[in-house]
Amino acid sequence: MEKRLAEFQAGAVCPVAISVDPPAVSLDLSKKAGYTFTILSDPDATVIRRYHLLHLGGGPEGRDIARPAEFLIDRGKIVRWTNFAEDVRVRARADEMLAAASQLH
């Protein structure tokens, strides 16, 4: 994501990552990995639940986490593109997301 960030910004797309990791953990991750995009924390999975993306007991020690998924949202807060990972190892393609974003005005 970080490698292609310039392309997302050029396409006026704001990437935002969300997980149950607390802000301190995410800060640590972005510092180590050199991430500059926004990372939000949903420690009690309230928003993850609201989006129906809860993976019950999917985390370490049976903690609830988010299942991997991506949503491209337009200004009207309408979903324009989605990706629901079938395998946690397989990530969404940046090309596909950029192509979907280029359809938006």
Added chain:
Amino acid sequence: MPEVAKRWNGDAWLALLLAVGALAVNFAFFVNPPVQAVLPWLSLLLAIAALLVLVIGLRRALLHRQIYRGKVSSIVLAVLILMFASASLFVFYHARALPNSTAAPQVGQPVPDFILADTGGRLVSLDTLFASSPNNPSSPAPKAVLLIFYRGYW
């Protein structure tokens, strides 16, 4: 005699190679290749192939026990192959054991709003994200927000 013994070892070594390959495929994800969607299936295929070749090798060894040599090495290899292949199968199953999330927002549907803290502790909502790029206030307001839900615990 040594040729026959070699042949059994050949099977076992081939099976080991396949089993190692099945595990090694998992490291290919880190380079994020365009073909990554086929990698899980490649890993599965290699693990199954490793087990099949192992079965063939073991059958030969057991049916012609008096002819074949290298019992100890074949047993060691068989244990390694079983460990590597089952690890690949375990990963394949668990990596794909994800909820369907059929109730999640679909294309054309509105998404629920939220207010969550970023790494600096600032509260961020969809409106904030659309108002400006949080890390680059000088850039124009985005036309789209890409929400990336991830598992965390990296």
